Amino acid sequence: MKVIHNVSLKPYNTFGIDVRASKFIKIQTIEDLKKILRKTYAEELFILGGGSNMLLTGDIHKTVLQIDLKGKEVLEVKDDYAIIKAHAGENWHEFVLWTLKNDFGGLENLSLIPGNVGTSPIQNIGAYGVELKDNFVSCEAINIQTLESRTFTLEDCEFGYRNSVFKNKLKAQYIITSVHFKLSTKNHQLKIDYGAIQSELEGIENPTIKDISDAVIRIRESKLPNPAKIGNSGSFFKNPVISMEVFKNLQQDFPEIPNYPISECEVKIPAGWLIDKAGLKGHRDGDAGVHIKQALVLVNYGNASGSDILMLSIKIREIVKEKFGIDLEPEVNII
Numbered sequence: 001m002k003v004i005h006n007v008s009l010k011p012y013n014t015f016g017i018d019v020r021a022s023k024f025i026k027i028q029t030i031e032d033l034k035k036i037l038r039k040t041y042a043e044e045l046f047i048l049g050g051g052s053n054m055l056l057t058g059d060i061h062k063t064v065l066q067i068d069l070k071g072k073e074v075l076e077v078k079d080d081y082a083i084i085k086a087h088a089g090e091n092w093h094e095f096v097l098w099t100l101k102n103d104f105g106g107l108e109n110l111s112l113i114p115g116n117v118g119t120s121p122i123q124n125i126g127a128y129g130v131e132l133k134d135n136f137v138s139c140e141a142i143n144i145q146t147l148e149s150r151t152f153t154l155e156d157c158e159f160g161y162r163n164s165v166f167k168n169k170l171k172a173q174y175i176i177t178s179v180h181f182k183l184s185t186k187n188h189q190l191k192i193d194y195g196a197i198q199s200e201l202e203g204i205e206n207p208t209i210k211d212i213s214d215a216v217i218r219i220r221e222s223k224l225p226n227p228a229k230i231g232n233s234g235s236f237f238k239n240p241v242i243s244m245e246v247f248k249n250l251q252q253d254f255p256e257i258p259n260y261p262i263s264e265c266e267v268k269i270p271a272g273w274l275i276d277k278a279g280l281k282g283h284r285d286g287d288a289g290v291h292i293k294q295a296l297v298l299v300n301y302g303n304a305s306g307s308d309i310l311m312l313s314i315k316i317r318e319i320v321k322e323k324f325g326i327d328l329e330p331e332v333n334i335i
Contacts, residue, residue, distance in 0.1 A: 016231030088118025231300030
């Protein structure tokens with residue numbers, strides 16, 4: 001376990017923001033993690049996973065712990081499902097590909113989502129009609145203050161839309177070390193309701209979970225920038241959920257507005273459509289911009305600071321609010 005001083009975090013966040021950390025430690029064992037926690041106050045620590053769901057707006061004057069715990073294992077196999085354990089430092093997409101290689105179904109719609117396994121429950125990541133919680137069994141975490149290990153069940157995590165207990169009442173109190181998933185081993189239940197997936201699967205009579213994953217990858221690569229080439233954090237804003245009454249009023253002015261009813265009284269509206277309709281797709285303020293193909297994604301074209309991207313996000317929220325009366329909420333953590 002090596003302590004490095006004055007480290008650039010540019011390689012460790014997908015926005016490619018060049019801020020510095022006072023101290024940086026890569027954590028590869030739970031023993032090392034507990035050792036650091038024993039001798040460091042919680043408020044002096046900054047926990048870093050895959051760096052995919054954050055916008056860094058300044059230097060980190062703390063000890064940055066990069067959680068790099070590795071490993072995947074099959075804990076249990078039943079007639080039609082398996083329980084899989086993945087450690088927090090595993091790259092999410094590589095883990096999904098591993099499940100597909102072993103014919104474990106359930107995560108294929110979540111292909112190519114950036115980040116690591118350990119941060120996936122915090123955000124309750126989701127895409128194309130599937131959320132993490134749909135296949136989640138539990139996660140193991142360590143209390144930063146007491147070093148106590150705790151298992152969080154599905155109910156304990158209080159999952160919501162891009163939300164969990166780890167973003168609210170237990171924020172910054174636990175470090176997730178591994179996640180358990182329940183995945184199908186046969187008779188996979190395919191989720192192909194989204195139009196884009198159906199279009200990609202045209203001509204395939206009996207699609208497999210690998211076909212679904214391939215379709216999702218093609219869709220994402222066609223409209224989402226690769227963070228290795230253009231800094232970004234995927235979807236910057238959550239898709240807003242509005243009342244049916246507000247939606248009906250909006251529909252009078254915008255009859256083409258896309259919508260996804262989630263109950264009899266609430267409707268989800270694509271944030272990307274709102275931003276695009278507000279004339280902001282492809283907009284740039286210096287090197288901070290709205291992606292030309294997907295308005296939901298804010299990008300760093302090279303030398304934008306975290307503050308530049310934050311100011312752009314505020315501008316977008318104000319314009320969308322003025323035009324539609326809808327408040328956009330950031331999906332990324334702004335630090």
